[in-house]
Amino acid sequence: MKRHHSMPFGAHLLDAGGVRFRLWAPGVAAVVLQLDETQELPMTAADSGWFELTVPTAHAGSRYSFRLPDGLLVPDPASRYNPEDIHGPSEVVDPAAFDWSDGGWRGRPWEEAVIYELHVGSFTPAGSFDGVIERLDYLAELGVTALEIMPVSDFPGRRNWGYDGVLPFAPDAAYGRPEDFKRLVDAAHERGLMVLLDVVYNHFGPEGNYLHAYAPDFFNPHHKTPWGAAINFDGKNNRAVRDFFVHNVLYWLEEFHLDGLRLDAIHAICDDSSPDIIEELAEAFRSVRGCGRHVHMVLENEHNQARYLGREDTGVLRHATAQWNDDIHHVFHVLATGESDGYYADYAAEPMRLLGRCLTEGFAYQGEASAFAHGKLRGEPSSHLPPVAFINFLQNHDQIGNRAFGERLSQLASPVVMEAVTAVLLLAPQPPLLFMGEEFATAQPFLFFCDFGPELARAVTEGRRREFSRFARFADPAARERIPDPNAEATFELCVLDWSGLDRTPHRTVLELHRALLSLRRQWIAPRLAGMGNGDPKTTLLSARALNLRWRLGDGSLLMLDANFGEDVVEAAPATGSLIFATTNLDDTMIKAGQLPPWSVAWHLQSGDPS
Incomplete structure (x- = not known):
């Protein structure tokens, strides 16, 4: 089976032979195509700033760049592959050269989602798409149903988290060729695994973004962002810009047969138009979904805008499928570690109440004032939404990597605490997300790393250390000097997972816990999530650090959680229904008596339609 998404820009192979090249460059009067360094x-200038040329002798594998009037050579912003990195020429790629074997794959319903976030470069020592393929059987056996891959769009150098990409259509050559990524997706589908990709539509990276040189209309100076002028989604000549990102969505979903995209930090997208770009991108997802596939639009949005997560009365999505719920991460972190600096201060006063709110209503902040944001109101009401609209997690790349030393939660909290919070994460109705290595309490940190040119590298290293100066432990310049240099190769190497840990204690024990909980989720929880609406939840606070929660699932059964995240024994009502899971510090006598020792969790399920 062949797959190809046709785009109005970039390099397009013609059926009759040759290649049509198109570039939107409204800021210059002329453009010259440099082909294979010899021609x-x-x-030809066309309307609205477009330049185009058909070259009968060009073919798959041809290398090309665009020369501007000042002599600057730039790659194709819609390049499908840039083998010599972001400053080098682009390569003509034939999408039909790859033979897909997943013709019967239609994706999976979102209710089945168990998400595993990974960074291709540090997930395995190979640091490649092929390296990920080697671990797919392991992930399927673990109980994962969806890979979420951090951005792969071409970035500067050999090492990067991916959020500094400048060629959004080109998988980075450090990980392999486009067909290698397709082979990963094909192999994942063979094992029943969805593949989601993180994409960045709020900015371009600081090195290698040549758009300013020939398409200044790509940016809107009336909107300021941390990265300079905003991408132009609502200013003059925005149609070509919006089309660029609409086609990027369709390109990944159609040509790479991905099962969804996570849109990074949409709160940093500036767009005052209606429909806004998020709504327009949702239409692109709908068009693919209309072809009989499950495809999922996932958001990251600090503003907690529930409007993007709405469903029709029939359950049909209005826009996005789900959103990363940062609120529940922050609550979990405060409960597990006691940390309360920075944004954790907003969750420190009543963490158990806020945990209950996240588990039953979605967001902790639904329009309340945030002290961390100097009293600014944050969020929109979300209690009407189904639990599957919110992705829960204890860790992710940001929350680990934005710490000075990239510590995992398992290095900050005891095994007893980790068992309790993991049991809540993996059996709650919301789709859980694990960050690579979390499932076996890896000893490897996940640090911020990059590979910029010398001048920018120095600025990034100094800026990284300076941003921690407001913390007491880094007030001393000597302490800040110990923060790993993001540009050093050794910093990246520290983050590469050591898979030999699977065979050692305590990693094996932690892995077995995750496998057991995900098996229980697959058996008892996931089949009952469809059609549950908001679950008609009920919350009872048993103490300042303990609670009882209840949800009505889609089949009418009642799911019940008793959790004590404190240091004292707490009395709860005697349990009813079938015990699904209890932490190892809970015995039968305690469960029947309704006694919850410190850091204990019990899940019960009562079938039918009890009163």
């Missing part, structure tokens, strides 16, 4: 071919 300089003037392009």
